[in-house]
Amino acid sequence: MLDAVLTTLSGADFLTRTTTDKGLVDHGLDEVTGKDCKVSNLIKDKEICEDNLIKQMEELNCDTFRFNKDGKVYCAEKTEYKRPNYLLHY
Numbered sequence: 001m002l003d004a005v006l007t008t009l010s011g012a013d014f015l016t017r018t019t020t021d022k023g024l025v026d027h028g029l030d031e032v033t034g035k036d037c038k039v040s041n042l043i044k045d046k047e048i049c050e051d052n053l054i055k056q057m058e059e060l061n062c063d064t065f066r067f068n069k070d071g072k073v074y075c076a077e078k079t080e081y082k083r084p085n086y087l088l089h090y
Contacts, residue, residue, distance in 0.1 A: 017023045022030075022038060029037035035049040042048060053073065057065055062075035 016027065020027070026038050026040075029035075029039075029049060033049050034052075036052050036055055037049040039048060041050075056073050060073065060075050064076040064078065065073050066076040067073055
């Protein structure tokens with residue numbers, strides 16, 4: 001019985017890892033922490049779990065970021081600040 005369970009879990013882990021590049025444990029950690037987790041990061045001298053927002057911002061490689069109304073991050077266009085042309089009346 002135990003052999004059947006372990007074989008099923010190994011097969012499920014293999015399929016998951018093949019399709020998503022993450023195993024069952026990685027996905028479980030994702031759900032629990034709310035972060036992007038990969039146990040294999042240990043051998044790459046990286047943190048096991050990375051903050052999704054920081055990872056997205058690093059991948060965008062922008063100087064300035066903005067967030068849309070759904071909370072998604074995107075690169076903001078560079079705009080030069082223009083001083084308002086206020087007329088002062090005395």
